[in-house]
Amino acid sequence: MSDAPPLPGAPVRGSKSGKPIMALFDLLGRNWAMGILWQLSGGPLSFRALQEACGGVSPSVLNKRLKELRACGLVAQNGGYCLSAQGAELFTLLKPFGPWAEKWAEGLHSPPPG
Amino acid sequence: MSDAPPLPGAPVRGSKSGKPIMALFDLLGRNWAMGILWQLSGGPLSFRALQEACGGVSPSVLNKRLKELRACGLVAQNGGYCLSAQGAELFTLLKPFGPWAEKWAEGLHSPPPG
DNA sequence: GCTATCGCTACTGAAAGAGTAGCGAATCGA
DNA sequence: TCGATTCGCTACTCTTTCAGTAGCGATAGC
Numbered sequence: 222m223s224d225a226p227p228l229p230g231a232p233v234r235g236s237k238s239g240k241p242i243m244a245l246f247d248l249l250g251r252n253w254a255m256g257i258l259w260q261l262s263g264g265p266l267s268f269r270a271l272q273e274a275c276g277g278v279s280p281s282v283l284n285k286r287l288k289e290l291r292a293c294g295l296v297a298q299n300g301g302y303c304l305s306a307q308g309a310e311l312f313t314l315l316k317p318f319g320p321w322a323e324k325w326a327e328g329l330h331s332p333p334p335g
Numbered sequence: 336m337s338d339a340p341p342l343p344g345a346p347v348r349g350s351k352s353g354k355p356i357m358a359l360f361d362l363l364g365r366n367w368a369m370g371i372l373w374q375l376s377g378g379p380l381s382f383r384a385l386q387e388a389c390g391g392v393s394p395s396v397l398n399k400r401l402k403e404l405r406a407c408g409l410v411a412q413n414g415g416y417c418l419s420a421q422g423a424e425l426f427t428l429l430k431p432f433g434p435w436a437e438k439w440a441e442g443l444h445s446p447p448p449g
Numbered sequence: 450g451c452t453a454t455c456g457c458t459a460c461t462g463a464a465a466g467a468g469t470a471g472c473g474a475a476t477c478g479a
Numbered sequence: 480t481c482g483a484t485t486c487g488c489t490a491c492t493c494t495t496t497c498a499g500t501a502g503c504g505a506t507a508g509c
Contacts, residue, residue, distance in 0.1 A: 241436035243390075246369045252497065255360045268456050276357075279498050284457060294443060307439060314431050321428060322355035325421060329408060366466065382487050393467050398488060 248293055253278050254286055255315065261296065262312045265303035362407055367392050367400050369429065372418065375410065376426045379417035
């Protein structure tokens with residue numbers, strides 16, 4: 222498939238519905254996309270700092286994700302990378318995943334009741 | 336990498352932090368993972384119905400995702416597939432992405448003000 | 450000039466995904 | 480009982496994506 226970011230309205234990786242939610246899932250479902258938003262929520266980061274924060278992800282993938290996220294209006298670049306207004310808005314939806322993941326991790330280590 | 340699902344505490348695709356949130360992002364960041372949760376939120380679906388709902392995703396990928404999501408306690412199987420209690424809980428966090436994606440799609444088709 | 454860092458590109462080998470065909474089991478109607 | 484259909488799922492091939500590494504041109508400090 223092309224290198225185009227999954228704009229809503231256009232067909233999505235493996236789906237032709239073009240539903241905005243599916244385009245968003247396609248965008249966020251690419252490796253490190255959500256991790257990048259997560260790391261940028263703490264403030265602007267340079268390319269290499271972001272790469273470091275993402276566990277040393279390869280620069281080719283990082284650059285690809287950043288281009289996609291910028292094309293979709295979630296990430297801005299004014300000397301270093303940061304969340305756009307929309308990106309910050311999306312992060313407010315993403316934020317509760319943090320504490321939920323903690324709870325979820327505990328539940329996986331102790332067997333469920335019943 | 337192995338076929339193991341990204342359990343929190345264990346290293347994650349491309350990251351060694353083992354942070355629950357990163358494990359969750361790794362799990363949800365695989366193709367169709369969030370789409371499957373989204374479709375199952377409407378009620379139980381058979382394998383083929385789910386495959387249809389996901390735009391004809393290939394059965395090999397669908398089965399792989401379902402195994403991972405079951406191993407991580409998000410999807411249950413009692414004749415047909417459905418969200419587990421935890422999966423339903425996670426969906427409540429995922430749900431606001433729907434209307435947000437709609438708004439986001441509009442913003443991409445009309446230029447930003449200013 | 451030399452060194453160091455920056456953003457980013459190019460390459461290679463490995464992994465994941467798309468797409469298709471088809472199996473064994475259950476279900477249906479005749 | 481038989482054939483046809485549907486089911487969950489596996490196996491295979493081909494393409495895309497990703498990880499990992501090396502290195503470029505530009506900038507900054509010494």
